[in-house]
Amino acid sequence: MSSKKKAAWTVGAVIVIGVAAALAYARQPAIPPLAQAPAASANQSLLAQGARLAELGDCMQCHTAKDGKPYAGGEPLATPFGTIYTTNITPDVETGIGGWTQEAFARALRKGVSRDGHLLYPAFPYPHFTRMSDEDIAALYAYMMARTPVHAPAKANALSFPLNFRPLVAGWNLLFLDEGPLPQPARTQSAEWLRGRYLVEGAGHCASCHTPMNALGAEKSSQPYAGGLIDGWNVPPLNALTLARKPWTVDQITAYLRTGIASEHSAAAGPMLPVAHHLANAPESDVRAIATYLMSLQPPVPAQPAAPAPAAAAESQPLSPGAALFNASCAGCHSAAAPMRSLGDRPALELGSTLNADSPRNAIQMVLNGNPWTGSSAAHYMPPFANVLTDQQIADVLAYARSTYAQRPAWNDLPAAVAAIRKENSK
Amino acid sequence: MVKLTVNGVEHDLDIDPSMPLLYALRNHLELNGAKYGCGLGQCGACTVIVGGKPVFSCLTPVSAVGARPVRTIEGLGTPEQPSALQKAFIDKQAAQCGYCIAGMVMRAQALLDERPGATEAEIREHMQPNLCRCGTHMRIISAIVDASQTLRKQRQAENQTARQAVAAIESGDQA
Numbered sequence: 001m002s003s004k005k006k007a008a009w010t011v012g013a014v015i016v017i018g019v020a021a022a023l024a025y026a027r028q029p030a031i032p033p034l035a036q037a038p039a040a041s042a043n044q045s046l047l048a049q050g051a052r053l054a055e056l057g058d059c060m061q062c063h064t065a066k067d068g069k070p071y072a073g074g075e076p077l078a079t080p081f082g083t084i085y086t087t088n089i090t091p092d093v094e095t096g097i098g099g100w101t102q103e104a105f106a107r108a109l110r111k112g113v114s115r116d117g118h119l120l121y122p123a124f125p126y127p128h129f130t131r132m133s134d135e136d137i138a139a140l141y142a143y144m145m146a147r148t149p150v151h152a153p154a155k156a157n158a159l160s161f162p163l164n165f166r167p168l169v170a171g172w173n174l175l176f177l178d179e180g181p182l183p184q185p186a187r188t189q190s191a192e193w194l195r196g197r198y199l200v201e202g203a204g205h206c207a208s209c210h211t212p213m214n215a216l217g218a219e220k221s222s223q224p225y226a227g228g229l230i231d232g233w234n235v236p237p238l239n240a241l242t243l244a245r246k247p248w249t250v251d252q253i254t255a256y257l258r259t260g261i262a263s264e265h266s267a268a269a270g271p272m273l274p275v276a277h278h279l280a281n282a283p284e285s286d287v288r289a290i291a292t293y294l295m296s297l298q299p300p301v302p303a304q305p306a307a308p309a310p311a312a313a314a315e316s317q318p319l320s321p322g323a324a325l326f327n328a329s330c331a332g333c334h335s336a337a338a339p340m341r342s343l344g345d346r347p348a349l350e351l352g353s354t355l356n357a358d359s360p361r362n363a364i365q366m367v368l369n370g371n372p373w374t375g376s377s378a379a380h381y382m383p384p385f386a387n388v389l390t391d392q393q394i395a396d397v398l399a400y401a402r403s404t405y406a407q408r409p410a411w412n413d414l415p416a417a418v419a420a421i422r423k424e425n426s427k
Numbered sequence: 428m429v430k431l432t433v434n435g436v437e438h439d440l441d442i443d444p445s446m447p448l449l450y451a452l453r454n455h456l457e458l459n460g461a462k463y464g465c466g467l468g469q470c471g472a473c474t475v476i477v478g479g480k481p482v483f484s485c486l487t488p489v490s491a492v493g494a495r496p497v498r499t500i501e502g503l504g505t506p507e508q509p510s511a512l513q514k515a516f517i518d519k520q521a522a523q524c525g526y527c528i529a530g531m532v533m534r535a536q537a538l539l540d541e542r543p544g545a546t547e548a549e550i551r552e553h554m555q556p557n558l559c560r561c562g563t564h565m566r567i568i569s570a571i572v573d574a575s576q577t578l579r580k581q582r583q584a585e586n587q588t589a590r591q592a593v594a595a596i597e598s599g600d601q602a
Contacts, residue, residue, distance in 0.1 A: 327445035328488030383468030387480035388487050
């Protein structure tokens with residue numbers, strides 16, 4: 001047998017064994033359902049612990065549809081492989097998880113297997129939830145079983161062939177699911193760091209958005225926290241926080257995650273805004289632990305380049321189109337003298353993460369959509385300008401703000417980028 | 428010079444290009460329907476229609492308007508002949524102090540132009556940005572719902588007339 005043939009046989013054998021293993025894994029037993037949902041626990045501290053985990057994991061964000069009942073699912077998740085609708089995780093026996101035992105619940109979180117034995121798609125971040133402790137899973141189970149049951153049948157997913165064939169997920173799991181708790185850290189770490197790592201890598205599943213995905217929709221293990229793209233927004237990298245115009249600190253991250261605003265950076269927007277809403281309900285100690293762990297992932301702080309001197313204002317020059325637009329549309333809140341700037345620790349435009357970013361995407365999204373009201377707090381509100389300014393005008397105003405405030409190199413092809421993102425949003 | 432087309436009339440104004448549209452309307456064209464509320468795009472009292480879309484005129488630079496036509500409440504009806512939407516606001520007595528009403532009417536008008544017959548749910552979602560401090564939202568919504576139904580019936584009647592006219596012409600052709 002030639003070495004080529006041998007190699008072919010070896011590859012063939014590996015594939016056969018892999019497929020056999022995958023098929024074996026794909027057939028998971030059903031766990032018998034409960035006839036009725038378990039009575040809500042009377043253990044208040046257990047329920048409180050479960051509530052805390054639900055906020056830290058932001059379960060509600062994906063498992064609640066727009067204008068839908070809490071946790072009743074039906075929210076469409078746009079993935080590169082098609083649309084997946086989230087499921088009903090209220091304790092309704094027929095359409096939710098009311099018939100699930102705690103064992104079935106734990107298996108879903110740790111192995112991505114539904115109670116009836118079918119495999120869940122990894123849009124559900126079980127590769128992270130697998131890190132959760134027994135006690136936390138028990139608390140989360142008790143909390144979910146104490147929610148109001150809602151009768152809401154699952155919507156059919158719209159996935160392209162062959163991904164609509166669930167047993168294929170078994171192969172994905174063999175490749176990418178690293179089951180069980182986190183390993184011991186390489187060196188001794190503080191209790192706060194350990195708590196932070198447990199939350200970030202586990203229930204918080206930060207990497208689901210902040211780590212780029214490979215072609216199979218798994219997080220690229222070679223590029224942890226290098227950023228990504230979700231729902232038309234750039235997801236900032238979490239491994240370059242010290243490279244920001246003002247390096248992030250534990251205090252700034254904690255404030256950002258709990259209030260949605262960091263005085264030296266920016267306001268949470270897009271898909272991050274709801275995350276901040278939920279972390280506002282988590283204990284500050286947990287959020288600070290998250291910040292402590294994230295700061296440990298950073299490269300050393302580089303010597304800060306001297307800030308460039310502000311360009312001398314050319315008094316006699318006529319206003320550029322961008323400056324004229326900025327004065328009417330933006331200056332009311334964003335100029336240095338605006339009362340909106342001095343209230344509530346709002347960040348100066350020159351520090352803004354969006355305006356300092358390498359890509360104009362998030363700045364364009366902010367101008368097009370603004371930032372919605374959040375309850376009665378106007379801290380993050382910005383009106384949308386999609387109907388006010390044309391693509392060229394948005395490009396002009398952003399080019400002006402970029403050069404005047406961020407003083408960074410101009411973004412390329414802004415009008416085309418605005419047109420492209422406006423078109424994406426209209427889909 | 429800045430050129431503005433407001434309610435079908437062209438104006439050449441010698442004003443700063445960074446002036447908000449609201450100031451040009453009120454101070455230079457003496458169209459005082461749109462009101463200054465917050466100046467921050469938070470209340471909607473200044474809402475007018477630009478290029479078919481409702482905008483906060485307090486944050487709309489005159490230099491951004493370009494050739495897009497501007498419609499203000501002065502362009503709808505008159506006290507003698509109010510538009511369907513204005514009539515509904517009067518019938519429902521939707522105004523208390525009235526400060527927000529011009530903005531409310533113009534935001535609603537933009538929706539009804541696009542979708543006569545819009546449902547109450549659509550109307551409620553569309554009207555979200557506009558606030559009324561007197562709290563007459565319930566009457567405002569019910570006035571818009573009324574106008575929406577009136578306009579839907581009008582549109583149906585117009586379509587019916589048009590169909591009949593076409594049918595008459597076609598049968599004439601055959602004869």
